[in-house]
Amino acid sequence: MAARILIVEDSPLVTDAFRILFTESGYEVDVAATVAEGIERGAANTFDLMLLDLSLPDGSGLEVLEALRERGVPPRATLAMTGYDDPITRRACLDAGCAEVLVKPLRIGDLLRHIERHLA
């Protein structure tokens, strides 16, 4: 069965591109644009991997992961995406339970490699 990826990111331009990329790479994809949507989608389905943007219109992306962990349904791996690589943000992501912090803009080759590694 195809691995399921949840993309939590507020820009439809980015999620559209990722949806094509992941679907063509053989994954099943779902998308959420806000913290609230992320929690709702994440709780309604089991995901193998969550790609999590940190700045969302209604709060920090890390709140999605916290809520899913509290409900006992976190994805197998969560990869955080941030525009700025600073040690404090990185620490906060790892403390919240993210497996990795990816710095935007992401090259598709790198992104697919990271995902494959965490799904292996």
Next chain:
Amino acid sequence: MSMSDQLDPAALKKRLKALEAQAKEAQGTIAELKSRDALKTQFLSNISHDLRTPLAAIITHAEILRDGMLGELNTKQRDSVRGIMNGGQQLLDMIDEILTYVRGASDQVKLARTEFSITEVVDQVRLLNQPLAAKKHLTIERLNGDDVPPIYADRDKLKHVLGNLIGNAIKFTPDGGRIWISLSRRGKNGNELLVEVGDTGRGIARDNHELVFREFAQVDASPSRSHHGTGLGLAIARKLVELHGGSIWVESELGKGSRFFFTVPLNGPRE
């Protein structure tokens, strides 16, 4: 002002009052300018973030096409997609440059010092710029530096400074020219590293030696200028060098090439 005016207490008082009013007005103007400058910096930061997102999407789509994920492309299609990616990457680099500047201007940049070989970093930046230099038949050589000891500084920030200086040298040196990097020690007990990035390019008139390090400044700022960019590269380089406790300057004459120098302590403070 006549002698009697100077001695008249009433006139003196009046004059003092006028000066006080002027000083107050000037302070008000300074505060207003500072707040406008902060607003401008915030605007730059917001707009850069907002420009980056759609641009990242464009590049991702182009990469998907380039990698044949939606079907194999013929040579012409691949060349066209490569054009989209190169243009996108150039824009992204410029936006990142603005973001780096904004962070520096709002004191968000902190140094993360480690011990490393500066000659290795110079060689990396040289290699990175080789394809661009080759297009203009320029040579980039490191003249010396094998004997320079490891430096304790922020590796990425110094790499950024070198990248900006070498990038500028490539930009402003005509075909067939020469670019060199020289490393030496100076100061008390040789505890300072002196880096020179020189070129045989068009040079900079003496009057503009200070101007080139100012943000947004370009010697030729006309819309028809032959070299485009953010005008931030050297301002960022100066900020990063000064954060290290060093200094940066240029020695140049119009038509006789340029030699940019910067210094950084070899052994920065250890926290």
